[in-house]
């Protein structure tokens with residue numbers, strides 16, 4: 540028995556909205572239908588603001604051509620900065636992790652966003668994330684230290700090991716955040732003090 544919504548009795552715009560929302564991660568057909576009817580009952584102004592936000596997102600935001608963080612120009616604010624230490628790269632899984640590191644107020648280097656982690660069981664391999672782009676950066680930029688700040692869970696740790704194996708032969712210092720972050724958790728939810736201590740207590744990896 541199927542759990543999807545039977546769309547044949549819905550008018551086309553409603554069915555279409557439910558279908559589009561269902562494509563989003565974590566949104567099943569039931570939630571998609573609930574959101575659709577919420578919007579349908581709401582004001583026209585509310586829907587227009589949502590539509591405008593979606594359009595602006597794709598029109599005005601891109602990924603930095605160097606570190607793949609979110610950016611409003613070809614380079615993100617960190618890569619374009621003249622005050623950040625361009626010899627230190629902090630490697631994270633997602634753009635939100637950059638914000639988590641920034642909230643500690645302790646980091647002055649630049650970033651590299653992998654956009655995922657190595658998880659073979661989910662079909663995520665080295666070529667599915669910005670792994671080789673990082674290796675290229677370390678080869679061509681004056682990088683002295685790479686801080687591996689992937690999440691403190693199984694996949695994050697495995698990703699860090701793969702990166703370490705590829706980076707150490709390039710003669711760069713490779714460090715890993717200190718233990719102390721809640722195991723199994725995500726960096727983006729770590730509190731700034733704990734994350735700050737893990738950053739300051741990082742060790743050669």
Ligand SMILES: [Zn+2]
Nearest residue numbers: 603606615618
């Ligand atoms: Zn950048």
